[in-house]
Amino acid sequence: GSFAIVYEGVERMTGETVAVKQIKKRGTQRSAIQKEVDIMAKLNHENIVKFHEHFDDDEYLSIILEFVRGGDLRDYRKTHGVLPEFLVKSVASQVLSAVGYLHQQGVTHRDIKPENILVSSKNPLVVKLTDFGLAKAIANDQSMLKTFCGTMLYLAPEVFPEHYLKAANKGSYTQSIDIWAIGCVLYFLLTDRHPFDCGDDRELTLSRICNAQYDIQLLEQHSSSAFECTDFISRMLQVEPRFRISDTEALVHPYLGGEASP
Structure with a gap:
């Protein structure tokens, strides 16, 4: 998307391939971001990309997601x-x-x-x-x-x-x-x-x-x-x-x- 870059990564503990989505925050309140992340973390459905975890700093939010190989x-x-x-x-x-x-x-x-x-x-x-x-x-x-x-x-x-x-x-x-x-x-x-x-x-x-x-x-x-x-x-x-x-x-x-x- 316009505000995010997606990388392919590997989880060190498991060796599993994951998608790393890095989003530039542009001044949005941390509470709004956390609310969205909390929603994603609770979702569990076979036709929804699975959320693993996220990392947050002053400039970027990095979200670790299930890696889907087939493209869009x-x-x-x-x-x-x-x-x-x-x-x-x-x-x-x-x-x-x-x-x-x-x-x-x-x-x-x-x-x-x-x-x-x-x-x-x-x-x-x-x-x-x-x-x-x-x-x-x-x-x-x-x-x-x-x-x-x-x-x-x-x-x-x-x-x-x-x-x-x-x-x-x-x-x-x-x-x-x-x-x-x-x-x-x-x-x-x-x-x-x-x-x-x-x-x-x-x-x-x-x-x-x-x-x-x-x-x-x-x-x-x-x-x-x-x-x-x-x-x-x-x-x-x-x-x-x-x-x-x-x-x-x-x-x-x-x-x-x-x-x-x-």
Whole structure:
């Protein structure tokens, strides 16, 4: 990320390969950092990168994490092209399971995108969520809004209060922003296009995000079960957060093999 560098390291006691994430603190209060670290330390889920320990000094926070060898989902897709639909469904189930667990712990990821979904195993395909909120907490609350080419494309309408006019609580957001982001990721994995990307036209991209305007036909063309697929994605990409499908409901949606009620 913009505020962190990740190194490969080895734990001296065990010889285990680990990832060392070094984050420049930029004046953030130590208590805010400690709160985020405490949250990470408590998380234990097969689809979330495991936290080992951390080291803190005046300038940097160094976090020791599970080392995931397969790179991230963006690079995996670049190498393998558009993923077969059964793999996209597998990714959906795994990420939704991880997000459901986070939400049960009272944690909102806030930055789900292909770069933050790591590939732990390729056969079978196993993915793990990483990078939930720590870098942004250490930088500042506005940092997630400053990156247009990337993160912004996965942000829900309510994160843009100056453009988002439909919700009564505009400018605030809940755990449902993670569901929106997962919908964007799955659309991208299926079609090789982002649902709202208008290139350099920032205002048009924002307009599309805030009105959930995307090409449904393109999605239908890339799915062998078009009705279930478009229904699944559209329930995630609801402009109103309260109308979005929950992680629990999504996991039992017919598209993933469940029997969700209409």
